[in-house]
Amino acid sequence: MAHSSSSKKSTPRVLAVIPARHASTRFPGKALAPIAGRPMIQHVVERVRGAQLVSEVVVATDDAGIKQAVEAFGGEAVMTRTDHHSGTDRVAEVAFHREAEIYVNVQGDEPLIDPGTIDAVVEAVLEDDSVQIAGPCVAIQHANDIMDPNITKVVRDFDGNALYFSRAPIPWVRDRDGSVVVRHWKHIGLYAFRREALLEFPTLPPGDLERAEQLEQLRWLENGYRIRIVETEYDAIGVDVPADVERVEKLIRAGSA
Numbered sequence: 001m002a003h004s005s006s007s008k009k010s011t012p013r014v015l016a017v018i019p020a021r022h023a024s025t026r027f028p029g030k031a032l033a034p035i036a037g038r039p040m041i042q043h044v045v046e047r048v049r050g051a052q053l054v055s056e057v058v059v060a061t062d063d064a065g066i067k068q069a070v071e072a073f074g075g076e077a078v079m080t081r082t083d084h085h086s087g088t089d090r091v092a093e094v095a096f097h098r099e100a101e102i103y104v105n106v107q108g109d110e111p112l113i114d115p116g117t118i119d120a121v122v123e124a125v126l127e128d129d130s131v132q133i134a135g136p137c138v139a140i141q142h143a144n145d146i147m148d149p150n151i152t153k154v155v156r157d158f159d160g161n162a163l164y165f166s167r168a169p170i171p172w173v174r175d176r177d178g179s180v181v182v183r184h185w186k187h188i189g190l191y192a193f194r195r196e197a198l199l200e201f202p203t204l205p206p207g208d209l210e211r212a213e214q215l216e217q218l219r220w221l222e223n224g225y226r227i228r229i230v231e232t233e234y235d236a237i238g239v240d241v242p243a244d245v246e247r248v249e250k251l252i253r254a255g256s257a
Helices: 002-010 040-049 064-072 087-097 115-126 143-147 195-203 208-213 217-222 243-254
Strands: 014-020 056-061 077-079 102-105 133-139 153-156 162-166 185-187 191-194 227-231
Touching (some): 040 056, 040 064, 056 087, 064 077, 087 191, 087 195, 102 195, 115 133, 115 191, 153 185, 162 217, 162 227, 191 195, 208 217, 217 227
Parallel strands (some): 014 056, 014 102, 133 227
Antiparallel strands (some): 102 191, 133 185, 133 191, 153 162
């Protein structure tokens, strides 16, 4: 008996929450869009289940149809309020009712999410007690992406904590003829949180930077939190518009996903 309680203690409970709304400006109902014969949300759930450090996976939705679809393939879904402003608020609602040590917020529109990247982000929180929030980044390979406002860039301090996130090209290389060689990093919208930090999020006031850039992670920085950023190889391929479905299906067929 004593043995089982100590083993429980050594394995932290990690709950992965996938927020999935039915309403989407550019692609309504995309969570249920069929990809290679299965709804997109099923692909996401199955990928997240492949992460070794995740204890449990739940879909947080405001739509009964999504809940039914998730339960139909053997997943778990919970209904959440319809008035949340962000996915993080929706995950925080789940955290309020369900206790875990770490919560992972996984985007519901990334059917190719890499389980290893989820583990790396969870590991960053587990191995350092001072880390409240962690997320991944990947090196930008194409010059066009640096200038693309739809791709969020991140810069970090020497300890790997985010200094700033921006849609602008940061850092800006002023002296093009100089010997400065700089890498630009794309931030991927996947987060691991400790419970206290996540529950505090809905109470934090949004600031001018978040409003200007329209990036909710800036709320953490403006309110004095640090976000540990982990380098990964995984480059997110999200489904934002119907045309993205075909792109993802091609990758699945080619076996490169």
